Amino acid sequence: MSTTVIPELPGQEIPAESRVNYLNASYGVKSWLLTTDHKRIALLYLGSITLMFFVGGFFAVLMRLHLIEPQGALVAPETYNKLFTMHGVIMVFFFLVPSIPATLGNFLVPMMIGARDLAFPRLNLLSWYIYIIGAAFTLYAVISGGVDTGWTFYTPYSSTFSHTSVIPTALGVFITGFSSILTGLNFVVTIHKMRAPGLTWFRLPLFIWAMYATSIIFILGTPVIAITLFLLGLERLLHIGIFDPAIGGDPILFQHMFWFYSHPAVYIMILPGMGVMSELITCFSRKRIFGYTFVAFSSLAIAIISFLVWGHHMFVTGQSIYAGLIFSVLSFLVAIPSAVKVFNWTATLYKGSISYDAPMLYALGFIGLFTMGGLTGLFLASLATDVHLNGTYFIVAHFHYIMVGGAVMAYLGGIHFWWPKITGRMYPDGWARFAALVIFVGFNLTFFPQFVLGYLGMPRRYAVYPTEFQVLNVMSSAGASILGIGYLIPLIYLLWSIRYGPIAGPNPWGAKGLEWETPSPPPTENFEEIPVVTADAYDYANVGGSRV
Amino acid sequence: MLTGLMQSGFTNMAAAVAAIPIHPTSASTISDSVDHLYYFLTAITLFFTFGIFTTIFYFMVRFRRRSPDEQPADTKTHMALELTWTIVPTLITVVIFVWASSLYFENSRPPEAATEVFVVGKQWMWHIQHPEGPREINELHVPVNAPIKITMTSDDVIHDFYIPAFRVKKDAVPGRYTSIWFQATKIGTYHIFCAQYCGADHAEMIGWVYVMSPTDYAAWLSGGARSESMAQTGERLFTQFGCITCHVADNTGRGPSLVGLYGKPEKLRNGDMKLVDEALIRQAIVTPNSIILPNYPPIMPTFQGQINEEQVLQLIAYVKSLGTEERKTNGK
Numbered sequence: 001m002s003t004t005v006i007p008e009l010p011g012q013e014i015p016a017e018s019r020v021n022y023l024n025a026s027y028g029v030k031s032w033l034l035t036t037d038h039k040r041i042a043l044l045y046l047g048s049i050t051l052m053f054f055v056g057g058f059f060a061v062l063m064r065l066h067l068i069e070p071q072g073a074l075v076a077p078e079t080y081n082k083l084f085t086m087h088g089v090i091m092v093f094f095f096l097v098p099s100i101p102a103t104l105g106n107f108l109v110p111m112m113i114g115a116r117d118l119a120f121p122r123l124n125l126l127s128w129y130i131y132i133i134g135a136a137f138t139l140y141a142v143i144s145g146g147v148d149t150g151w152t153f154y155t156p157y158s159s160t161f162s163h164t165s166v167i168p169t170a171l172g173v174f175i176t177g178f179s180s181i182l183t184g185l186n187f188v189v190t191i192h193k194m195r196a197p198g199l200t201w202f203r204l205p206l207f208i209w210a211m212y213a214t215s216i217i218f219i220l221g222t223p224v225i226a227i228t229l230f231l232l233g234l235e236r237l238l239h240i241g242i243f244d245p246a247i248g249g250d251p252i253l254f255q256h257m258f259w260f261y262s263h264p265a266v267y268i269m270i271l272p273g274m275g276v277m278s279e280l281i282t283c284f285s286r287k288r289i290f291g292y293t294f295v296a297f298s299s300l301a302i303a304i305i306s307f308l309v310w311g312h313h314m315f316v317t318g319q320s321i322y323a324g325l326i327f328s329v330l331s332f333l334v335a336i337p338s339a340v341k342v343f344n345w346t347a348t349l350y351k352g353s354i355s356y357d358a359p360m361l362y363a364l365g366f367i368g369l370f371t372m373g374g375l376t377g378l379f380l381a382s383l384a385t386d387v388h389l390n391g392t393y394f395i396v397a398h399f400h401y402i403m404v405g406g407a408v409m410a411y412l413g414g415i416h417f418w419w420p421k422i423t424g425r426m427y428p429d430g431w432a433r434f435a436a437l438v439i440f441v442g443f444n445l446t447f448f449p450q451f452v453l454g455y456l457g458m459p460r461r462y463a464v465y466p467t468e469f470q471v472l473n474v475m476s477s478a479g480a481s482i483l484g485i486g487y488l489i490p491l492i493y494l495l496w497s498i499r500y501g502p503i504a505g506p507n508p509w510g511a512k513g514l515e516w517e518t519p520s521p522p523p524t525e526n527f528e529e530i531p532v533v534t535a536d537a538y539d540y541a542n543v544g545g546s547r548v
Numbered sequence: 549m550l551t552g553l554m555q556s557g558f559t560n561m562a563a564a565v566a567a568i569p570i571h572p573t574s575a576s577t578i579s580d581s582v583d584h585l586y587y588f589l590t591a592i593t594l595f596f597t598f599g600i601f602t603t604i605f606y607f608m609v610r611f612r613r614r615s616p617d618e619q620p621a622d623t624k625t626h627m628a629l630e631l632t633w634t635i636v637p638t639l640i641t642v643v644i645f646v647w648a649s650s651l652y653f654e655n656s657r658p659p660e661a662a663t664e665v666f667v668v669g670k671q672w673m674w675h676i677q678h679p680e681g682p683r684e685i686n687e688l689h690v691p692v693n694a695p696i697k698i699t700m701t702s703d704d705v706i707h708d709f710y711i712p713a714f715r716v717k718k719d720a721v722p723g724r725y726t727s728i729w730f731q732a733t734k735i736g737t738y739h740i741f742c743a744q745y746c747g748a749d750h751a752e753m754i755g756w757v758y759v760m761s762p763t764d765y766a767a768w769l770s771g772g773a774r775s776e777s778m779a780q781t782g783e784r785l786f787t788q789f790g791c792i793t794c795h796v797a798d799n800t801g802r803g804p805s806l807v808g809l810y811g812k813p814e815k816l817r818n819g820d821m822k823l824v825d826e827a828l829i830r831q832a833i834v835t836p837n838s839i840i841l842p843n844y845p846p847i848m849p850t851f852q853g854q855i856n857e858e859q860v861l862q863l864i865a866y867v868k869s870l871g872t873e874e875r876k877t878n879g880k
Contacts, residue, residue, distance in 0.1 A: 078748045150745045156722060157705040157747060161671070245723025246852070248835070251706055252721065285611070286618070291625045294634075316708065317719045318726035321656050325649055332641035336634060343633040346600060347626075349607040353618040356608070364604055371600050375593040378641070382648030384655060385586050388715040391708055391743035455586070456572045457712025459743040462751035466739065471568050541622035 021424070021521040036121035037524055042107035043422070044128050049095050049103065050491070052135060055142075056090035057487060059083045064446075064480035070467045080463035081148040082164065088151025093173045094135050096407055097265060100272030101183055101218075102131070104414045105211050107422060109187055111515035111522065112205050114196025114531045119189040127182040134176030141168035150461060152262070155243035155254040159235040166236060170229045177222045180268075184218025187211050196514065198533035202296070205513055205537045206289060209296040210275025213303040217264045217271075220307070225261035228254065252317055259310035267306040270370075270402055271299055273410030274341055277363055280413050281345045282538040283511040284360035285352030289538050291344040298337035305334040315386045324383055331381035338374050342367060357509070358432030362413030365440045369405025373398060376451065394454025397447045405443055412439070412490065419494065420504030424521040427497035431489060439486035445479025512539055575734040575759065576714035578655050583715075585647055592640065655716075658729035662697035665690070666778070668857045669700065669707030669720035672749035674740065675858055679865060681775040682768075686755030688740065690732060691765035697729040699826065703857045708744035711757055719744055723834075725826050732759040782866025785859055789851065797870075803848060804841050810871030817842050829864050 022039045032040060063083050066074035075083070106124065110117050118124050141147050147169040149158040158166050191212050195204070231242050232254070241247035243254045282289050289295055311319060311327030345367055354360070376398045379385045389395065420426055449472040454460075458469045465473070507516040518527050535542065574580055611620075665688065668675040676684045690696050700709055702720040710717040714730040742753035760768060776784075786792050794803035809824050817840040822828055832839040833855065836848035855863075 077751060081745075081748065081750070148747070154706060154745070157745070161705050161747060245721075250723070252724075286613075286620055288622055290623065291630050293625075294630050316717050317706075318721055318724060321653065324652070328649060329645055332645050335641060336638055339637045340630070340634055342600060344630075346603050346607070347623075347629070349604065349611060351620055351623060352607070352611050353613045353620045354608055354611050355613045364608070367604060368597070368601055372593065372597050375596055378592065378644060379586070379589050382585065382589065382644055383652035384582050384648045385589065387652065387655070387717050388582055388586075388712070390717060391710065452568075452570050456569055457710070457739065457741065459708075459710065459741045459751075461745040464751045466754075468569060541619070 019519060020523060021519065022524045023424075023521050025524045034125075036117070036125050038106050038110050038118050038121065038124055039422075039522065039524075039526075041124050041128055042103050042105075045098060045102040045106060045131070048128075048132060048135065049098055052090050052094040053487075054491075055139075056087050056095055057484065059087035059090070061480065061484055063087065064477040066463070067465070067473045068477050070465050070470050070473075072464045075463075077463035078148065079146075081150075081461070082146035084461055085147050085150050086142055089138060089147070089169060089173065091403075092151055092265070092269075093176055094131075094138065096269040096403055097180060098131060098176075098183075099269070099407065099411050100276060100414060101187070101211060101214055101268075102128075102179075104207075104276065104411075104418060105183070105187065105214075105272065108207065108418065108515055109190055109211055110194070111518070111526055112208055112513060113191065113194060113199055114514045114527060114533065115190065115194040116525050116527070116530075118186045119194060120186050123182050124186055127179040127186070130179040130182070131176055134172045134174070134179065136172070137168050137175060138172030141165040141172065144168065152258060153229070153232060153254075154258075155232065155235065155249075155251045156245065159232055159254075160239075160244050160246070167233055170233055174226050174229045174233075177226045180218045180222045184215035184222075187215040188219065191215075196531050196533050202293070203533055203536050204296075205275075206278035206292070206295050206299075207272075207275035209299050210271045210278075213299040214268055214271045214275075216300075216303050217268050217306065221261045221264040221268070224257060225265075228257040228261065231257075252314070252319075255314055255317065256310065259313045260307070263310045263313065264303075264306040266399070266402070267302050269407045271302060273366065273370075273407045273414075274299065276410045276414040276417070277341075277345060277366055279511075279513070280359050280363035280417055281348050282540065283417070283509050284357055284363070285349050285354045286510075286540040287348050287350075287352040287538070288536070288540060289344065290347035290350070291340075292537070294340055295344050298340045301337040302334060305330060305337075309334055312381055312386070315383055316390050328381055328383050332378070335374060335377060335381070338370075342371055342374070356433070358427075358429055358436055359413045359417035359509075361433055361436040361440075362409050362416060365436060366406060366409040366413060369401055369409060369440075369443065373401030373405055376401065388457075389454055391459055392454035393450040393458050393460055396460050397450035397454060400447045400450075405447070409439070412436075415494070416490075417509070418515075419497070420508045421515060421520045421522070423498050423501070424504055424519075425497045425501030426504045426508060427490075427493050427501055431493045435486055435489040435493075438482060438489065442479050442482030442484075442486045446476050446483050447479070449473075449475040449479075512537070573713040573734075573736075573738065574715075575732055575736060575738060576711075576716070577731040577733055578651075579713065579715040581651055582655075585644075585651060588647070589644065592644075658697040658727070659695045662695035662729050664697050664699060666858075666861045667698050667700035667709055667720065668861070669702040669704075669709065669742070669746075669753075671704050671747050672742070672753040674707075674709070674742075674753070674755050677778055677858060677861065678769070679778045680769055681777045681780070683775070686740070687758065688755065689758045689760060689765065689768050691762050692732050692735050692759050694762070695729055695731045697727055699725055699727045699861075701725050701857050701861075705746045706744050707742050707746050707753065710741045710743035711738055712741065713738035713757075717743055725830070732757070735759050735761055778862050778865035779869035780866075782862035782864070782869075785855075785863055786866055789855065789863075791863075794848070802845070804844055806867050807870045810868045812871075814841060816840065826864050829867055830860050833860055833863065 022037055066072050066080055144165050147164045147166055149162050149166055234240050235243050239247055241249045243249040243251050278289055309331045311323055312331045315324050379389055416432055453469055453472045458465055504520050506519050514531055664679055666677045674686050676688050700720040702722040707720040709720055716728045716730050718726045718728045736759055738757045740755040740757055794801045795806050797805055797807050799805040813821050813823050815821055834852045836850055837846050840846045
């Protein structure tokens with residue numbers, strides 16, 4: 001850690017072991033399962049979503065192994081269909097959606113705004129229990145034979161034709177939605193009402209702006225998926241004739257309702273990542289963010305426009321040409337705020353003091369992969385090319401560049417950045433940089449060939465495929481094995497560091513932000529005294545000064 | 549010798565790299581124009597990706613931290629720069645939008661002269677019918693250089709009829725008719741894929757388009773067992789299902805005569821004006837009470853569940869053929 005600055009702070013001389021903090025304030029299973037401390041709840045979430053990530057990842061590994069052979073190397077088509085469905089359901093609803101908000105957001109929102117907890121601590125704990133109940137239903141569906149509808153649950157296949165555990169899965173997703181709504185509500189109220197004295201809206205860290213925008217989508221969007229899945233359940237159980245044309249329903253209606261939530265949900269997954277980005281880029285280049293207001297308002301613009309673009313998932317369903325035109329133009333519009341963010345992050349590096357610590361490598365990887373993911377979205381917003389690419393591997397590659405290359409990179413970058421704050425320990429920096437590199441290489445080798453496969457016309461969700469697609473599929477599978485190893489390395493050294501890592505100190509990165517002005521791990525009440533804020537966020541030019 | 553080995557090694561490697569397909573066959577009148585837009589978008593993507601990557605790498609090296617206590621000066625937000633990188637991408641997307649949309653608009657309208665072919669998706673096969681009579685499964689024979697319009701629906705779940713070589717794709721939705729059109733430009737055999745997940749054997753729901761020279765196509769049409777045309781089959785079904793007892797041609801039955809009905813706007817009992825097209829005729833067969841003409845009692849029974857989508861298409865073909873005869877008579 002040659003590049004870090006450890007400022008002298010009061011309390012620094014007391015070893016972390018003997019000081020009372022949120023981790024050692026009380027012991028025992030009960031003290032964790034009944035905690036209302038936002039930091040402990042964040043760790044409960046961290047454990048649960050990490051488990052779900054590796055379950056979902058395991059399904060992905062099986063899929064990629066299967067696709068090494070054109071006729072399928074591993075499982076029957078029915079099983080393959082369950083694999084991609086469970087992979088999608090678990091990764092989207094039980095990992096990506098809660099990932100950054102429920103772990104880093106829970107931990108950091110009160111700390112970044114100088115509060116002692118979220119506005120509703122018990123509601124916060126409730127949201128974790130709701131998540132666990134939802135996850136239990138979905139895992140039950142996996143064990144009871146799995147589900148094969150695809151994570152999109154398209155009707156009438158899901159309502160009438162599938163013979164798998166659709167109801168338990170949908171119920172799991174339905175229940176988990178309430179945990180998102182409660183988290184969003186908690187964040188909005190906390191950010192409005194509990195900011196430290198002097199912490200005006202435009203002094204907030206951009207991570208808070210991103211959390212705020214995400215919370216708005218949580219609150220407005222999640223009820224729609226709940227209604228949609230509820231209706232799907234009614235249709236499947238009682239045949240009431242909403243989605244099944246054989247009894248007077250409309251299957252396309254389901255797609256409208258599903259994407260009305262699920263497109264904004266894409267931004268639930270990426271907006272928090274963008275927030276993490278702004279924290280990492282500024283810290284490791286020691287610069288104020290370039291264009292603060294543009295970055296802040298672009299988050300809100302994305303949150304709002306994201307509700308108006310759902311129809312671009314349905315250009316080939318027979319939707320009217322004119323509806324297609326409107327959704328196309330709105331989809332281009334939502335790309336602009338994302339582009340503005342990328343340019344601002346890049347400009348922030350200019351004349352900075354850039355260090356190559358592990359979180360920064362994840363951040364730089366994010367910018368590159370997110371840029372590619374975003375730009376390939378233009379192919380799909382363009383009506384004429386979407387007709388060819390829709391439903392192919394091009395789509396798969398595009399959203400994995402955003403979701404894995406973007407959201408997961410940002411999540412890992414954030415975990416590495418705040419790990420010393422969360423645990424009070426440092427992880428081995430060399431291993432962390434190595435893992436970032438392995439993930440970057442593995443990721444590109446996995447998903448770049450899929451763009452080409454899609455352009456060649458290989459449809460997604462194919463358990464078997466014509467032989468001419470084999471070379472690219474083998475490349476993709478080879479990449480996936482590298483990527484899989486890349487994800488296991490941080491799991492090992494982060495767990496190792498909890499016990500054996502060097503003591504981190506309150507601010508190992510020399511970062512600005514209120515969360516760095518309290519010891520690591522923080523005391524249960526976060527701050528001995530509520531800080532008073534006198535400066536803007538990312539005040540890196542103010543040498544050694546604190547915002548308090 | 550070593551050089552020779554290395555050379556052959558490189559040649560092998562180059563051959564292996566060259567063996568990776570990167571471009572799909574282009575075999576329709578629209579596929580090249582879609583590809584041109586694709587290339588343009590690829591160029592934009594490469595330009596910005598490399599631009600961002602290069603800038604980041606340059607900044608990483610040029611502005612790397614040289615001492616632990618280095619303190620860079622503050623930069624002010626640059627309004628002109630912010631506006632530039634907001635407005636320039638907006639303008640680029642406007643260009644892409646106009647290009648892509650006008651192309652899509654053109655590609656969505658089939659030429660008047662297009663020959664119709666009917667496709668019904670069923671778990672997990674494609675049933676294809678030509679108006680002249682031939683029926684195929686998972687195979688579609690078409691003449692080269694002639695516009696073909698495909699009207700499709702599904703008997704069960706949503707499927708998607710996709711011919712990558714022609715760059716066309718559309719969902720086959722149960723309860724609806726959707727359509728695509730294409731004009732093949734190269735004789736050959738091309739993949740048909742189902743591109744909407746439809747259950748266990750989704751990946752086996754594939755077939756071939758055979759693009760044939762006009763003479764080969766004519767031979768194919770007249771070859772095999774001489775089958776009746778779709779309209780003739782429809783006429784047979786019209787009797788078989790008892791439609792004929794009410795829908796009498798001279799308008800003396802309990803239901804309206806269907807002669808000359810196709811393609812005309814009709815006023816329904818509830819006052820709506822509706823064009824009599826494929827979708828309306830289908831609706832009238834499946835849910836008759838939703839399409840009642842004034843002056844007729846709502847007594848027609850539903851045929852939902854008794855008739856399959858292919859038979860509906862055959863009945864429609866028959867009703868259409870009645871329309872043509874009517875127009876001929878009027879023309880005399």
